[in-house]
Amino acid sequence: MNKFLNKATRFLFFTGKGGVGKTSMSCAVATGLAQAGKKVLLISTDPASNLHEVLDTDLGSKPVAVNGVPGLDAMNINPMVAAEEYRERMVGPYRGVLPDEAVQQMEEQLSGACTVEIAGFNEFSKMIGDEKMIGDYDHIVLDTAPTGHTLRLLNLPSAWNDFIAGNETGSSCLGPVAGLADQKALYEQVVNALKNPEQTLLALVARAEPMSLAEAARASAELAELGLTNQHLILNGVYSNETSDKIGQAFAEKSAKAIEGMPAIFQTLEKTEVPFRPHGVMGVDALKAVANGEADPAWQDAPDALNDALSQTLENVSEWDALFQSLEKQGHGVIMTMGKGGVGKTVMASTIAAELARRGHSVLLSTTDPASHVAETIGNGLENLQVDRIDPKEETEKYCADILAKNRDKLSEDDLSLLEEELRSPCIEEIAVFQAFAKTVARGSDQFIVLDTAPTGHTLLLLDSTEAYHREVAKSADDIPSEVKDLLPRIRDPEFTKVLIVALPEATPTHEAADLQRDLRRANIEPFGWIINRSFAVSGTSDPVLCAKGLHETDYIREIASGLSTKQTVISPWIGEELNRPESLKKLAERAVIR
Numbered sequence: 001m002n003k004f005l006n007k008a009t010r011f012l013f014f015t016g017k018g019g020v021g022k023t024s025m026s027c028a029v030a031t032g033l034a035q036a037g038k039k040v041l042l043i044s045t046d047p048a049s050n051l052h053e054v055l056d057t058d059l060g061s062k063p064v065a066v067n068g069v070p071g072l073d074a075m076n077i078n079p080m081v082a083a084e085e086y087r088e089r090m091v092g093p094y095r096g097v098l099p100d101e102a103v104q105q106m107e108e109q110l111s112g113a114c115t116v117e118i119a120g121f122n123e124f125s126k127m128i129g130d131e132k133m134i135g136d137y138d139h140i141v142l143d144t145a146p147t148g149h150t151l152r153l154l155n156l157p158s159a160w161n162d163f164i165a166g167n168e169t170g171s172s173c174l175g176p177v178a179g180l181a182d183q184k185a186l187y188e189q190v191v192n193a194l195k196n197p198e199q200t201l202l203a204l205v206a207r208a209e210p211m212s213l214a215e216a217a218r219a220s221a222e223l224a225e226l227g228l229t230n231q232h233l234i235l236n237g238v239y240s241n242e243t244s245d246k247i248g249q250a251f252a253e254k255s256a257k258a259i260e261g262m263p264a265i266f267q268t269l270e271k272t273e274v275p276f277r278p279h280g281v282m283g284v285d286a287l288k289a290v291a292n293g294e295a296d297p298a299w300q301d302a303p304d305a306l307n308d309a310l311s312q313t314l315e316n317v318s319e320w321d322a323l324f325q326s327l328e329k330q331g332h333g334v335i336m337t338m339g340k341g342g343v344g345k346t347v348m349a350s351t352i353a354a355e356l357a358r359r360g361h362s363v364l365l366s367t368t369d370p371a372s373h374v375a376e377t378i379g380n381g382l383e384n385l386q387v388d389r390i391d392p393k394e395e396t397e398k399y400c401a402d403i404l405a406k407n408r409d410k411l412s413e414d415d416l417s418l419l420e421e422e423l424r425s426p427c428i429e430e431i432a433v434f435q436a437f438a439k440t441v442a443r444g445s446d447q448f449i450v451l452d453t454a455p456t457g458h459t460l461l462l463l464d465s466t467e468a469y470h471r472e473v474a475k476s477a478d479d480i481p482s483e484v485k486d487l488l489p490r491i492r493d494p495e496f497t498k499v500l501i502v503a504l505p506e507a508t509p510t511h512e513a514a515d516l517q518r519d520l521r522r523a524n525i526e527p528f529g530w531i532i533n534r535s536f537a538v539s540g541t542s543d544p545v546l547c548a549k550g551l552h553e554t555d556y557i558r559e560i561a562s563g564l565s566t567k568q569t570v571i572s573p574w575i576g577e578e579l580n581r582p583e584s585l586k587k588l589a590e591r592a593v594i595r
Contacts, residue, residue, distance in 0.1 A: 001291055004232055004272045005032045009201045011128070011193060012141045015223075016205035017215050018340050019509045021236035022046070023143050024281035024290075025205050025274065027054045030141045031284070032291030034071035039136055042066075042074040043127065044143035045120030050507045051076050051143060056283050061123075068284040073137075079120030086110065086119050114425050121146050121187075128193065129186045147219070151191060151226050197230035205234045208255040211342055217263035233269050235259065239276035239545075247541035250576025278302070278548035280507070299548035306537060306547045306554075313537070313554040316561040318568045323529060324355055326568065327498060331361070334444040334490070336451045337531070338520075339502035340512045344533040348502050348572070349452035357385035362447040366440045368392045368433060390436050392429055392453075399432035430456065438487045444496060457519035460488050491525060498528035503560060505535050505553035514564050529568035530560055539573040 014026040023044065030042040041063055044051040052059045055074055057066045063073040087110040094103055124142060127133055134140055193199050202223060206216035220231055239255050241248060255276075277296045281287060289296070327335060337349040346367060353365035366388045400423040407419060422428070433453060440449055491497045499520065503513035517527055537550030537557065561569040 001028065001032060001272055001274070001293055003270065004029060004203070004234070005036065005291070007201065007232070007270075008033060008139060009197075009199055009230070010139055011200040012139060012203060013194065013200060014141070014143055014203045014205055015147075015219055017212065017342055018512050019342060019504060019506055020205045020207050020212055020216075021274075021281070022205045023051055023054055023508070024287075025203065025234050025236055026141050026143045027051070028274075028281060028287045028290040029203070030072055030074075030139070031069050031287040033139050033141075034066075034069050035288065035291060038071060038138040040072045040139045040141060041127075041134060041137045042072065042141045042143065043077060043124060044075075045077045045079050045117075045124050046144040050511065053507065054282055054287070066284075069287075077120055077123045079116045079123065082119035082123050083110070083116045086115070086122075117146060120144070121190075125186050125190045128190050146194075147222075151194070151223075195227035200228070200230060202228050202231045203234055204231055205236055208235055208238050208258045209342075210258050210261065213258060213262045213266070215341065217265045220265055220269070231269060233266055233271045235271060235273045237276045238273045241276075241543070241545055243543045243545075245541055245543035245546070247536070247539050247574070247576060248543035248546055251546065251574075254576070276545070276549075278545050279552045296545070299544040302544045302547035302551055303542055306551045309551060309554050310537065313557050314561075314571070316565075316569060317532075317557070317571050318529075320570050320572075323568055323570050324352075324359065327352070327528075328356060328359060328361060328448075330495065332444060332447055333495070334441050334449045334451065334497040336491075336497065336499045337453075337502050338456075338499055338516060338527075340509060340516070343502045343504050343509055343513075344572075345502050346452045348500070348531050348533060349450050351572075352500075353385060353448075353450040354382060356448050356450070357382050360384065363450060364388060364440065364443065364447060365450045365452070366390060366437060367452045388440065390433060392433050395436045396429045396432040399435060400428070434487065441487060441490055441497075444490070456516065457521070457523035457525060460491065460523045460525070488523070492523070494526065494528070499525060500529050500531055501527050501565075502531045502533055505532050505537065505556040505560075507556065510556045510559060510564075513560075517564065527565075527567070529570065530565040532557055532560055532569065532571040534574045535571050536574050538571055539575065 008029070012026070012029060014022045014029075016022045023046065026042060026044075030040045034040045042051075042055075051074060055066050056068075057064060057074065059074055059076040061075060061077060063075045066072040066074050087107060090110060091103060091106050094106065098106075128140065194202075204216045204220055206212045216233065220233075224231065238259070239248075239251050241252060243249060243252070274290060275296065277286065277290070278299060279286070281290055288294075335349075335352060337345040337352070339345050349367065350365060353363050357363045362384050364386045368390050400420075403423060404416070404420065408416065411419060430453075437451060437453075440451070443449055491499075501513050501517060503509050513530070520527060535550070535553055535557070536546045537553045539546070539550070541547060541550070557571065
């Protein structure tokens with residue numbers, strides 16, 4: 001960590017997917033700089049932030065001194081609250097002017113992740129742009145950096161007019177910038193600071209896992225194209241212990257292979273490896289240990305402690321066989337696995353599809369697996385199972401081309417550029433993929449359809465409100481496929497569709513999954529159950545370090561099984577095998593049944 005601390009600029013921005021450790025790494029760096037005598041301000045704009053837990057300090061929207069770390073202040077900006085304020089500022093003037101359906105559409109367009117990110121960026125910008133607020137600080141550490149999508153938006157002229165309010169394409173989820181023209185100069189100042197390598201260092205946080213490294217590589221390339229070239233890779237949670245335990249050996253081998261085969265873009269980038277810590281990085285002592293490069297303490301009593309804790313922890317966890325029996329009860333229908341990136345949706349969907357096929361049911365697995373290896377191999381040798389692979393990139397390109405073709409002669413060049421950027425937002429891919437999936441969902445009347453990627457509640461409501469807007473305002477719904485019109489009613493029918501939320505037994509994945517569940521409930525969709533994936537607690541490991549990790553997981557297993565999940569909860573162990581063949585998926589299902 002010393003290499004990173006020694007090159008720290010005034011502004012330090014941390015970015016990475018949920019669950020990789022952005023918050024713990026930003027806190028460790030902030031703590032290390034404060035220990036070196038610097039005055040530091042740490043800011044989080046993460047909607048699922050657990051900054052207060054990591055720092056063991058009650059935080060608010062103003063800087064607060066962190067307990068036990070002289071020189072370090074922290075604050076937790078709530079972008080959800082900021083987004084709600086933006087939403088009302090934007091929509092308020094139209095209430096009573098436009099039809100209710102149009103207002104509902106505008107509200108839903110302003111409920112997406114992009115809107116929340118811009119709202120958080122706006123609040124952060126106010127801090128950065130006010131030297132009176134930050135003048136006493138040597139370093140400003142931001143827990144969640146803006147994405148390339150947001151940064152590109154802020155450079156588009158039409159993002160500052162009211163294009164979005166008059167947009168009838170149903171594509172927008174980025175509206176708040178239209179109401180913030182007075183912030184333009186401030187945003188430009190902050191973006192310029194981001195691009196200045198003398199002022200800003202961008203920390204890309206990733207796990208030693210192929211998918212995590214691939215996502216970090218994409219972010220690195222995208223941000224570098226926008227001028228954020230001063231980058232540093234932090235590999236968090238690298239496990240390299242020598243152990244006789246088979247699970248420990250497999251975990252170490254997987255980490256080593258991922259690092260050895262990391263994307264080429266990282267070959268020349270400076271890197272910092274942070275060793276695996278079973279309890280994560282929680283509390284000031286752990287933060288100081290990471291900043292100082294100190295090893296984790298021994299956990300020799302962890303196997304016995306985990307064994308003692310498991311009985312109570314698994315009290316409300318069901319056997320997988322019970323889940324399969326409830327899933328197959330109807331004899332047909334749609335099963336969707338949902339969750340944030342990297343939690344294992346594809347593997348869980350594949351496992352469920354394969355097991356239902358083995359039980360004699362006709363099953364179609366529709367997957368967006370980007371690597372395609374699961375889609376290509378799972379059907380080999382399995383009767384009753386078909387695999388349909390949908391290419392998200394291809395479907396999105398077709399969808400966007402159609403939207404642009406319909407609007408090319410209607411919009412100015414600036415407005416067309418803004419529309420093109422909006423079509424890069426994550427919810428657009430969801431809509432495009434579900435244009436393709438909708439036809440598959442309709443086939444669930446006489447067989448099982450298992451989908452490895454499901455739309456969020458926001459996307460479903462966006463589709464629904466878009467239809468209402470076309471029907472009531474544009475007086476035309478001819479361009480909406482019938483399968484899409486029927487999609488939401490089918491997904492809302494608990495007898496026809498069963499949604500399974502997939503999460504990892506860790507803080508951020510658990511809390512992000514909880515947000516996803518709230519999102520679904522806004523769309524009147526109640527999850528059928530939860531899957532807790534890749535758990536060391538039930539892996540059978542005897543390695544003290546991994547048993548300590550399992551012991552740490554028990555808090556989140558209980559939080560899910562005894563609180564968040566109101567129906568069935570099942571748990572799947574961490575296993576060393578690559579899950580890319582029918583035999584390995586069967587092995588996972590068999591192991592998952594036994595607690």
